[in-house]
Amino acid sequence: MNFDLTEDQREIQRTAREWLASRYPIARVREIALDGGSDATWDEIDELGWPEIADFGMVELAVVAEQLGFSLAPTPLASHWAARLLHPELEGRGTVAMWDGEDGAKLAVPAADVADTIIVQRGDQVFAVPAAEASIEPANALDPTRPLFTVRASGGEEITGDHLARAWHAIYVAAAAESVGVAARVTAMSVEYAKERKQFGRPIGSYQAVSHACAQMFLETEGARNVVLWAAWALDNDPDAAFMAANAAKAYASDAAVNVCRSSMQVHGGIGFTWEHDLHLFFKRAEANARAFGDSTWHREQVAATYL
Amino acid sequence: MDLTLSPAEEEFRDTLRAWIADNHPGKEPEGDEASFAFRRDWQQKLNERGWAGLTWPEEYGGAGATQIEQAILFEEFARSRAPQMANVLGLTMGGPTVIAHGTDEQKARFLSPILSADEMWCQGFSEPESGSDLASLKTRAVLDGDAYVVTGQKVWTTFAHHSKWCMLLARTNAEAPKHRGLTYFLMDMEQPGVEIRPLVQITGEAEFNELFIEEARIPVENVVGGVDNGWRVAITTLMHERAGLAFALQARVQVALGELADELRGTTDPLIRQRFAQVAIEAQVLRLLAFRGLTSTMKGGEPGPEGSLGKWLWADINQALTTLAMDARGPAAQLVDDTWTYRFLRARANSIEGGTTEILKNIVAERVLGLPRA
Ligand SMILES: Cc1cc2nc3c(=O)[nH]c(=O)nc-3n(C[C@H](O)[C@H](O)[C@H](O)COP(=O)(O)OP(=O)(O)OC[C@H]3O[C@@H](n4cnc5c(N)ncnc54)[C@H](O)[C@@H]3O)c2cc1C
Numbered sequence: 001m002n003f004d005l006t007e008d009q010r011e012i013q014r015t016a017r018e019w020l021a022s023r024y025p026i027a028r029v030r031e032i033a034l035d036g037g038s039d040a041t042w043d044e045i046d047e048l049g050w051p052e053i054a055d056f057g058m059v060e061l062a063v064v065a066e067q068l069g070f071s072l073a074p075t076p077l078a079s080h081w082a083a084r085l086l087h088p089e090l091e092g093r094g095t096v097a098m099w100d101g102e103d104g105a106k107l108a109v110p111a112a113d114v115a116d117t118i119i120v121q122r123g124d125q126v127f128a129v130p131a132a133e134a135s136i137e138p139a140n141a142l143d144p145t146r147p148l149f150t151v152r153a154s155g156g157e158e159i160t161g162d163h164l165a166r167a168w169h170a171i172y173v174a175a176a177a178e179s180v181g182v183a184a185r186v187t188a189m190s191v192e193y194a195k196e197r198k199q200f201g202r203p204i205g206s207y208q209a210v211s212h213a214c215a216q217m218f219l220e221t222e223g224a225r226n227v228v229l230w231a232a233w234a235l236d237n238d239p240d241a242a243f244m245a246a247n248a249a250k251a252y253a254s255d256a257a258v259n260v261c262r263s264s265m266q267v268h269g270g271i272g273f274t275w276e277h278d279l280h281l282f283f284k285r286a287e288a289n290a291r292a293f294g295d296s297t298w299h300r301e302q303v304a305a306t307y308l
Numbered sequence: 309m310d311l312t313l314s315p316a317e318e319e320f321r322d323t324l325r326a327w328i329a330d331n332h333p334g335k336e337p338e339g340d341e342a343s344f345a346f347r348r349d350w351q352q353k354l355n356e357r358g359w360a361g362l363t364w365p366e367e368y369g370g371a372g373a374t375q376i377e378q379a380i381l382f383e384e385f386a387r388s389r390a391p392q393m394a395n396v397l398g399l400t401m402g403g404p405t406v407i408a409h410g411t412d413e414q415k416a417r418f419l420s421p422i423l424s425a426d427e428m429w430c431q432g433f434s435e436p437e438s439g440s441d442l443a444s445l446k447t448r449a450v451l452d453g454d455a456y457v458v459t460g461q462k463v464w465t466t467f468a469h470h471s472k473w474c475m476l477l478a479r480t481n482a483e484a485p486k487h488r489g490l491t492y493f494l495m496d497m498e499q500p501g502v503e504i505r506p507l508v509q510i511t512g513e514a515e516f517n518e519l520f521i522e523e524a525r526i527p528v529e530n531v532v533g534g535v536d537n538g539w540r541v542a543i544t545t546l547m548h549e550r551a552g553l554a555f556a557l558q559a560r561v562q563v564a565l566g567e568l569a570d571e572l573r574g575t576t577d578p579l580i581r582q583r584f585a586q587v588a589i590e591a592q593v594l595r596l597l598a599f600r601g602l603t604s605t606m607k608g609g610e611p612g613p614e615g616s617l618g619k620w621l622w623a624d625i626n627q628a629l630t631t632l633a634m635d636a637r638g639p640a641a642q643l644v645d646d647t648w649t650y651r652f653l654r655a656r657a658n659s660i661e662g663g664t665t666e667i668l669k670n671i672v673a674e675r676v677l678g679l680p681r682a
Contacts, residue, residue: 001317001376002310003596003603009309059309191677206680208666211673218672219617226596227589233309248589300585301578307569307588308581 003229009063012053016064019048020071026278032074033144033281039074042093042114051080051093058170058232062177066225069181069257069289072281074145076111081174082293083119085167087128087159092116094128096171097151098293105152108292112136112149120153126164127156143288145281166235169246173231175293176246176253180224182286183257187217189279190264197269204267213263220256227252244306251299254290261286311599313380320373321380327357328388336391340513344470347394351425360393360423364403368419375602379555386559397467398422398429400553402475405492405545409533418473418494427472432462432495432519433542440667442477443486443539447521449478449493455525456480456493458501462519464661468504469517471497476526481536490538494530501525511653547615554598554618561591561625564651568633580636587629594621616676620668623658630655 005013023041031037045051054061061081068078076093083094095115097106112118118134120127134153141148191214194205204210231245238245261283265272272279290296313321333350336343354360355369363378364370384390393399403422406414421427438445447460458478468474474495481489495502501524506514533541565588572584597618630652634641637648659665673679 001313001379001599001602002606003599004607005309191679194679203680205673206682208670208673208682211677211679211682212666212669214677214679215669215672218677219621222617223590223593223597223621226600227593229309230311230592230596233311237310237312245592248592251585252589252593297582300582300589303588304581304585307565308573308575308584 003226005059005063005229009059012060013063013067015048016050016067017070020067020073024071024073024075026072026281029072029074029145029281030278041075045075045077050077051084054081054085054170058173058235059229061170061174062228062232065174065177066181066184066228069178069183069285070185072145072182072185072285076114078174078178079111079115082171083115083117085170085174086119086126086164087117088163090117090119090128094119097121097153101150104154105150107150108139108141108148109136109151110146110148110292112151113138113147118151118153119159120151120156126159128159129153129156141288143281143284145285146288165243166239169231169243170235172246172250172293172299173228173235175289176224176228176231176249179253179257179286179289180221180228182282182289183217183221183224183253183260186257186260186264186279186282186286187214187221189282190214190217190260190267193268210267213267217260217263220259224249224253224256244303247299247302250294251296251303254286254296254299257286258290313376317376317380320377321384324359324381324384325388328384328390332388332390344394347391348425350391351393351395351423354393355423355425360399360425361403361419364407364419364423368407368415369423375605379598379602382556383559383562386556386563389563393425394470395422395425395428397431397471397475398427398473401431401545402429402473402494405475405532405541406494408545409492409541411529413529414494414532421472428467428470429473429475430465430468430471430497432465432468432474432476434464435461436463440664442542443490445477445479445490447476447478448482449480449491449526451480451528452525455527456491456531458493458495458521458524458526460521462521464507464516465504465519466516468497468519469506469514473497474502474519477538477542480538484536487539489536490542491535492532492538492541493526494532495521495524495526496530499524509654510656511650554594554601554615554622557622557626558591558594558598558618561594561622561629564626564629565591567647568629568636571633572636575636580632583628583632583635587625587632590621590625590628594618594625597621616663616668616671619662620665620672623655623665626655626658 032039050064053064079095080093082096084090093115094117095109095111096119097109098121099107101107115131118129118131120129134151137150139148139150194210194214195203197204228249231249234242234245268279271277331353336346351360358371361370362373362381366372403419406418433442435445449456449458474497476493476495477490478493479489480491501522503520505518507516507518508514633648634652674681
């Protein structure tokens with residue numbers, strides 16, 4: 001019984017934290033996301049071996065995913081992971097299209113512009129459609145760090161196999177891990193601001209309405225990280241608990257990130273509501289991520305179904 | 309990361325499970341005296357097997373086991389709905405304090421009767437004017453020859469009416485800053501200077517008491533951890549115990565959750581299902597926090613913030629769970645039933661006893677996040 005990361009996992013965490021901090025400082029994230037700058041780091045990400053990190057294990061993937069959320073890196077890596085989990089033989093880059101719009105359109109598909117293959121969910125089935133055969137239109141995404149597209153893709157080759165149910169749950173865990181990263185970063189930002197900002201001659205963090213809000217952020221962030229690591233571990237080691245754990249992780253971590261960001265905006269006061277401040281980028285990632293791959297209400301119902 | 313048990317730990321769990329199945333005393337009788345006797349018998353039975361003080365050193369009647377084995381024991385007790393042991397405060401606080409800070413003579417004198425339930429313990433910290441601000445307490449202890457003479461009032465003293473010994477915090481130095489003038493004593497309750505008056509709780513029971521202390525005498529050899537060092541003794545023990553306690557509490561939450569699931573099975577009310585799932589998820593979060601706490605104490609480090617987070621989260625969850633159970637009963641919840649009414653009422657104290665939720669948030673904000681003091 002040991003609930004710590006291994007030395008190797010720590011090393012992966014360190015590398016991810018440092019590499020992402022150097023390539024994607026928040027000013028660079030803003031440039032790419034808000035000013036339409038371009039991102040050319042995929043080859044480097046490929047060299048780091050991250051696109052295939054699921055082959056090492058889900059804990060390793062979750063560790064990197066948390067850092068993606070922490071840095072808000074505007075990379076299509078997570079979308080590619082999702083595609084590759086569903087379609088292990090995937091060649092090139094992929095993404096997943098789930099949400100049905102009208103007349104066969106798939107809405108809110110991330111990274112469709114850079115994908116070679118789009119994995120399309122139709123009912124209980126999934127199909128691999130070459131992106132070249134699909135129509136791809138940019139959509140107006142809430143989260144500017146993760147561009148979304150409307151995709152029309154018919155036909156394709158059906159993907160079958162026993163891996164699918166696990167793959168969906170692994171995707172939930174990866175998304176949950178990103179939310180943990182967002183929650184962790186915003187908790188730290190809030191605490192720092194609460195120490196610096198003075199009103200009535202005292203740091204605002206000395207007022208319990210503020211300090212207790214920060215404590216609540218910390219509780220939810222720690223809790224979310226624990227439940228995500230448990231779910232990631234269970235997917236590789238404890239299949240009986242894994243699916244429930246993954247649903248629990250997605251529900252709890254989504255809520256944690258959303259709660260932390262909303263509360264942080266209150267702690268920041270007016271400055272947190274400005275375009276110029278970075279908080280809204282994290283806020284929008286948290287809100288969008290909470291609705292991708294099933295919202296918390298849906299995931300909670302899956303948990304309820306295992307008990308009731 | 310590895311959340312599995314080692315073969316030796318699995319074997320311990322299986323032995324424990326089989327033993328509990330053979331020795332389970334059945335349902336606890338009602339009434340304070342009867343339930344107390346029942347819990348004392350159970351503790352004695354466990355102690356004969358070496359399991360009352362599982363992690364205590366062998367020379368004092370313990371089994372020298374690991375924190376993980378202790379966690380397994382808590383989980384198995386909860387799972388089998390075994391009774392509580394009678395001497396809770398001696399086992400979770402008094403004994404560990406004596407082990408950590410006591411002299412060899414104190415260890416030889418006090419530990420074994422805690423395990424055998426021959427001598428019960430209570431905790432005399434809180435006073436009418438000093439609850440959250442514990443260090444402001446006023447009970448005075450004045451040296452008179454080879455004993456301290458103690459005068460003051462304590463309140464909310466759980467199980468004082470069954471106890472032989474009281475972990476008493478009293479002021480020995482009125483000049484020193486409030487945290488530095490306190491001493492931790494072991495006070496004999498069986499003396500004329502100690503009067504106990506029961507306090508009835510909202511559940512109708514009288515678990516706790518008022519304690520009136522009028523020139524009670526405590527021999528100097530019953531000071532634990534040095535004169536004027538009582539705050540440190542009280543705090544370090546509390547911190548170290550919280551990790552283990554969190555495990556016992558989370559195990560009980562899991563069981564209550566299972567019982568509630570049995571009652572709610574098949575319900576189609578989406579609100580009830582959502583609320584149930586939320587409690588189930590948070591109960592997992594609590595369990596994982598307890599695992600985290602175990603991992604850090606096993607590595608010999610200071611217990612992390614898990615202790616305060618765990619106590620806070622546990623109170624939230626237990627209140628949410630018992631409230632949900634009441635709500636699910638609908639109009640029937642106007643009547644007292646034989647499970648949830650009591651649990652719902654008792655859970656209201658969870659965010660007050662052992663440090664209020666507000667105080668725990670202060671601790672997290674100040675000591676973990678480094679925010680300035682209020
Ligand atoms: C069932 C039960 C069993 C108990 N058993 C024992 C026992 O065996 N031995 C023992 O010594 N004690 C025991 N206690 C006492 C318990 O530790 C105290 O009740 C608790 O510490 C709170 O103190 P208080 O009741 O004086 O409330 P107060 O400290 O007066 O608090 C009242 C309210 O003010 C809030 N508050 C106080 N200070 C602050 C602050 N700085 N910031 C924000 N909010 C604040 C509190 O959170 C609370 O909401 C028990 C209590 C209960 C309910």
